[in-house]
Amino acid sequence: MASIDIESVRKSYGPVSVLHGVDLAIKDGEFIVLVGPSGCGKSTLLRMIAGLEEVTGGEIRISGNRVNDLAPKDRDIAMVFQSYALYPHMSVADNMSYSLRLRKTAKDKIASAVSSAATKLGLDPLLERRPKALSGGQRQRVAMGRAIVRQPKAFLFDEPLSNLDARLREQMRAEIKKLHADLKATSIYVTHDQIEAMTLADRIVAMHGGVVQQVGTPLELYDTPANLFVAGFIGSPGMNFLEGRYVKTGEGAGVRLSDGTVVPVAPRAGLAPETTVTLGIRPEHVVIAKDGMLEATVDLVEPTGFGIILHLSLHGLPFKIFTLDRDALSAGPTVRVDFPQKHLHVFDETGSRAD
Amino acid sequence: MKSRSLLLTGAHRLAILAYVVFALFPLFWLLKVSVTPNDLLYSEGVRMWPSRMTFEHFNFVIAHSAFPTFFKNSLIVSGATAVVVTVLASLSGYALSRFSFRAKYWIVALMLITQMFPLVMLVAPIFKMLSPLGLTNSLTGLVIVYSAFNVPFATFLMQSFFDGIPKDLEEAAMIDGATQFIAFRQIILPLTLPGIAATLGFVFTAAWSELLFALMLISGNDAATFPVGLLTFVSKFSVDFGQMMAAGVLALIPACLFFLLIQRYLVQGLTAGAVKG
Numbered sequence: 029m030a031s032i033d034i035e036s037v038r039k040s041y042g043p044v045s046v047l048h049g050v051d052l053a054i055k056d057g058e059f060i061v062l063v064g065p066s067g068c069g070k071s072t073l074l075r076m077i078a079g080l081e082e083v084t085g086g087e088i089r090i091s092g093n094r095v096n097d098l099a100p101k102d103r104d105i106a107m108v109f110q111s112y113a114l115y116p117h118m119s120v121a122d123n124m125s126y127s128l129r130l131r132k133t134a135k136d137k138i139a140s141a142v143s144s145a146a147t148k149l150g151l152d153p154l155l156e157r158r159p160k161a162l163s164g165g166q167r168q169r170v171a172m173g174r175a176i177v178r179q180p181k182a183f184l185f186d187e188p189l190s191n192l193d194a195r196l197r198e199q200m201r202a203e204i205k206k207l208h209a210d211l212k213a214t215s216i217y218v219t220h221d222q223i224e225a226m227t228l229a230d231r232i233v234a235m236h237g238g239v240v241q242q243v244g245t246p247l248e249l250y251d252t253p254a255n256l257f258v259a260g261f262i263g264s265p266g267m268n269f270l271e272g273r274y275v276k277t278g279e280g281a282g283v284r285l286s287d288g289t290v291v292p293v294a295p296r297a298g299l300a301p302e303t304t305v306t307l308g309i310r311p312e313h314v315v316i317a318k319d320g321m322l323e324a325t326v327d328l329v330e331p332t333g334f335g336i337i338l339h340l341s342l343h344g345l346p347f348k349i350f351t352l353d354r355d356a357l358s359a360g361p362t363v364r365v366d367f368p369q370k371h372l373h374v375f376d377e378t379g380s381r382a383d
Numbered sequence: 384m385k386s387r388s389l390l391l392t393g394a395h396r397l398a399i400l401a402y403v404v405f406a407l408f409p410l411f412w413l414l415k416v417s418v419t420p421n422d423l424l425y426s427e428g429v430r431m432w433p434s435r436m437t438f439e440h441f442n443f444v445i446a447h448s449a450f451p452t453f454f455k456n457s458l459i460v461s462g463a464t465a466v467v468v469t470v471l472a473s474l475s476g477y478a479l480s481r482f483s484f485r486a487k488y489w490i491v492a493l494m495l496i497t498q499m500f501p502l503v504m505l506v507a508p509i510f511k512m513l514s515p516l517g518l519t520n521s522l523t524g525l526v527i528v529y530s531a532f533n534v535p536f537a538t539f540l541m542q543s544f545f546d547g548i549p550k551d552l553e554e555a556a557m558i559d560g561a562t563q564f565i566a567f568r569q570i571i572l573p574l575t576l577p578g579i580a581a582t583l584g585f586v587f588t589a590a591w592s593e594l595l596f597a598l599m600l601i602s603g604n605d606a607a608t609f610p611v612g613l614l615t616f617v618s619k620f621s622v623d624f625g626q627m628m629a630a631g632v633l634a635l636i637p638a639c640l641f642f643l644l645i646q647r648y649l650v651q652g653l654t655a656g657a658v659k660g
Contacts, residue, residue, distance in 0.1 A: 130559060
């Protein structure tokens, strides 16, 4: 097991820069999830840690040793690919033992490593099969087995669950979490699925446009997003945003919306009056109330079974509410809503959080 | 609906049958003439099978002509060319498929250009080059020339096979502890067997039936290949069709055996199950 340090790491392909200086210190045994939309550079960063992409600038250290110029094989890390990348001409057992055979490990050691990994993953009856005779979930398990037989310094996961159906994904997610609790191996996991990020991570690294937007525990990112991107990206359905101007009121502060309504917020020290701000509130925090201060038109009612998502128009802009209250099914044509102050997020002109 | 699909299937099979008959008829004719006695060849008119069969042509070709030497030469030249070209094309095809390097574009363009000239244009310069090197009238010279002309196409062929193999596989192997070369040898190459078989087969048959260079670069019987040897049956006044066809039938045998050997890989798609797809 090992710590991984990433220091002002940059990556460019010719004139195109995809990572603009990433800093990240990953502790031994930590489960880090890199999350962000396609093209944010998360996979590139992972592949640079693996040694599959050259580092344009900065430094990557595994266990304190600089690995920038080390070949993948010398970094002692394992990787699970989105495509699984199983060797099709080898049996499951041979797939899992390939790395050990390359290292000329003794036969009995290989056998015991493979069988213990197979037992852990429930692959015992499949060891002699070829990958093409396996289902998606089984292939996924073999790919993980191939990683764990080696007991590497770190595990890298590149969107490992993207090719599975929803139910299997949920199941494998739980298995990965259990496996990590079991092995306590330093893990870096790339995904664009924020549920995976929230459920698996010790810390989430939210990335956008080749820049790290925020690093923190899942709840830190959820409760105190550092900027508009993180606020909008984490959470489903996503956070609602309303444009307004920050104003001082008699007893405190507020945000004046386009129709003149002032939504009271806690005073923000860094904000000058009349600056343009964005007000954010999560759909589950909006309260439907007969005497609510804002009126919205109901566009669409989406029952999910678990709860209900109301799609509204507020000042002509889309706005969502998530509620467990079944009465919302018959809501309409308009509802009045309130925003509890403690759940309001304020972002300044640059999109950064204002506290 | 059902009768319609039945009709379509029937038409499909019929079309295939027509094509197969069309494609195989010359081979049948070859066989037919090779077993027709000389006295019947011109006297019986056009018949699907002679009224009397004979193997005397085969007997003559094997026992009393230089054909065994021609066969041996052809086998050596075709086999060596096929192996040399496939090894070179595998390596260069892999490089073109996986690496980006300076002048890659120009190398590809150059290789394409070599395929654009009619070979006849090149016979004289090649003879001029090989002659001082002592490579005319030698099997080695033929292997070199054939290899040179087949490598570009074979490279493109192999490249397309490598392109079909997901890059993830060798990346996984490299993370598992393999160098790029070991990943190529242990992971990629076994998956490219169908491509290698296709390339081997293509180059072998091309070399097996090549006439122009063999005719120009080889004089005398010692280093002649089988297509050149066939011409010995054409004399100034007559063509000995029976013996020529018998030699032709015999020449088919190695090619058939070769394809029997590699057909398992030709039809097999080994990459199934490698990645989700």
